[in-house]
Amino acid sequence: MYNQISSNVWRSxxxxxxxxxxxxxxxxxxxxxxxxxxVLPIAVVFAILSSIGSYYYSDRxxxxxxxxxxxxxxxxxxxxxxxxxxxxxxxxxxxxIYVIDDSAxxxxxxxxxxxxxxxxxxxxLMDKLNRVELEGxxxxxxxxxxxxxIRLVTLAAVLAGTVVLISDWLLRSMxxxxxxxxxxxxxxxxxxxxxxxxAAILAPLVATLIQLAISxxxxxxxxxxGAMLTRFPDGLADALEKIAxxxxxxxxxxxxxxxxxxxxxxxxxGGPLNALFSTHPPVEERVRRLRTM
Amino acid sequence: MVxxxxxxxxxxxxxxxxxxxxxxxxxxxxxxxxxxxINNAWSQIDVQIRRRYDLIPNLVETVKGYAAHEKQVFQKxxxxxxxMAAATTVAEQAQAQNQITQALKSLFAVAEAYPQLKANExxxxxxxxxxxxxxxxxxxxxxxxxTVMAFNTLIQSFPARMLAPAFGxxxxxxxxxxxxxxxxxxxxx
Numbered sequence: 001m002y003n004q005i006s007s008n009v010w011r012s013x014x015x016x017x018x019x020x021x022x023x024x025x026x027x028x029x030x031x032x033x034x035x036x037x038x039v040l041p042i043a044v045v046f047a048i049l050s051s052i053g054s055y056y057y058s059d060r061x062x063x064x065x066x067x068x069x070x071x072x073x074x075x076x077x078x079x080x081x082x083x084x085x086x087x088x089x090x091x092x093x094x095x096x097i098y099v100i101d102d103s104a105x106x107x108x109x110x111x112x113x114x115x116x117x118x119x120x121x122x123x124x125l126m127d128k129l130n131r132v133e134l135e136g137x138x139x140x141x142x143x144x145x146x147x148x149x150i151r152l153v154t155l156a157a158v159l160a161g162t163v164v165l166i167s168d169w170l171l172r173s174m175x176x177x178x179x180x181x182x183x184x185x186x187x188x189x190x191x192x193x194x195x196x197x198x199a200a201i202l203a204p205l206v207a208t209l210i211q212l213a214i215s216x217x218x219x220x221x222x223x224x225x226g227a228m229l230t231r232f233p234d235g236l237a238d239a240l241e242k243i244a245x246x247x248x249x250x251x252x253x254x255x256x257x258x259x260x261x262x263x264x265x266x267x268x269x270g271g272p273l274n275a276l277f278s279t280h281p282p283v284e285e286r287v288r289r290l291r292t293m
Numbered sequence: 294m295v296x297x298x299x300x301x302x303x304x305x306x307x308x309x310x311x312x313x314x315x316x317x318x319x320x321x322x323x324x325x326x327x328x329x330x331i332n333n334a335w336s337q338i339d340v341q342i343r344r345r346y347d348l349i350p351n352l353v354e355t356v357k358g359y360a361a362h363e364k365q366v367f368q369k370x371x372x373x374x375x376x377m378a379a380a381t382t383v384a385e386q387a388q389a390q391n392q393i394t395q396a397l398k399s400l401f402a403v404a405e406a407y408p409q410l411k412a413n414e415x416x417x418x419x420x421x422x423x424x425x426x427x428x429x430x431x432x433x434x435x436x437x438x439x440t441v442m443a444f445n446t447l448i449q450s451f452p453a454r455m456l457a458p459a460f461g462x463x464x465x466x467x468x469x470x471x472x473x474x475x476x477x478x479x480x481x482x
Contacts, residue, residue, distance in 0.1 A: 077418065077421045077425070081421065081424075081425030081426075081429070082428075084425070084429060085428045085429045085432045088429055088432040088436055089432035089433075089435050089436050091330065091334070091436050091440070
């Protein structure tokens with residue numbers, strides 16, 4: 001349990017570092033190749049600012065999109081008690097609890113820090129899972145909140161977006177300026193055209209892969225940390241198996257919100273490349289890791 | 294030549310001293326944070342224990358409405374609550390809490406024999422609330438123990454090990470467990 005936690009933490013740190021290196025590398029190429037490298041910081045700041053807005057209101061936006069309603073002690077006593085109990089185990093204030101009326105079993109957590117966090121479960125989840133399994137799922141979501149995963153995954157998305165932005169600008173300025181600008185070439189820029197082209201085309205792809213790798217790594221981490229909270233990994237393992245076996249797609253989920261749920265709600269998975277391009281690790285592997293803790 | 298070298302050496306030495314000082318500050322703050330977290334965790338346990346204490350009278354009245362003649366079990370509950378109010382030391386408190394846990398278990402076991410009581414909405418609500426509170430007590434103790442472990446690990450490791458006594462940080466104890474609670478639970482009807 002402890003080993004899995006530390007290896008995942010280091011992996012996500014490494015991925016962020018790689019991301020920053022990628023951005024700096026692209027920025028360097030940009031400065032070498034174009035006449036107006038000053039535009040670059042402005043563009044990056046703009047990208048960050050526009051992401052901050054969506055990040056600050058992320059909980060309200062997501063709840064509205066998902067048509068969630070607040071859970072009450074009268075209607076959902078057990079859910080409320082489970083969430084409050086696990087919040088005590090995690091040492092964070094109890095998150096707000098919401099419920100989605102849908103028979104597909106799923107859950108998500110959102111909110112940029114533990115004080116402003118929200119946990120949402122579907123009525124299907126509460127019906128289909130027993131107490132131990134439900135606590136396993138809530139433990140996983142609580143771990144996401146406590147470890148600031150929402151913030152990290154948003155950061156990864158912003159970095160990926162920045163890489164895409166820079167690559168796009170790079171390609172455009174080369175296209176319009178017919179390759180490396182003459183002024184730069186006159187100044188003795190040693191950057192070669194094919195290298196820059198390759199970098200600009202591959203960078204967005206690499207950025208997306210890194211972003212998804214970060215997302216998957218944090219999912220494993222939340223599994224391990226959640227099992228640490230409940231001290232019972234089998235609960236979550238059983239819950240994941242049940243959720244994966246249920247083939248009903250969640251109606252209110254779409255591509256924008258799918259990544260936050262505990263299991264991919266869109267159920268349209270297939271193909272060998274799926275592993276690289278998926279926001280969630282494969283269920284069999286998650287269950288295996290949990291059962292061998 | 295010589296003045297230049299010693300300026301350089303001086304800068305390096307000052308740099309090392311600065312890093313060292315920052316490190317000490319960081320360690321001290323970390324010890325303070327963990328110690329406060331332990332104290333908070335302890336009071337969280339108290340909050341849940343208090344909640345359980347407050348829920349019990351309502352439960353006893355509800356059960357009495359259907360099973361008034363089960364005097365033995367009501368006696369156990371009353372005694373357990375009284376011992377909690379009378380406890381002064383940590384060991385006595387822990388014992389009182391275990392007494393309450395055992396008494397509640399017997400009370401719920403007795404209620405199993407009365408289907409009308411089990412169907413009573415108030416009873417079901419109380420059952421869920423008390424079950425939830427028992428879980429919360431367990432989770433709060435777990436968090437307390439986790440935090441104690443983190444704190445003890447920090448002040449046992451180098452270099453914090455040398456700083457801790459100087460600043461008055463000592464190891465904390467894990468949550469005391471009453472030996473009687475380790476034995477299997479006896480449920481008597």
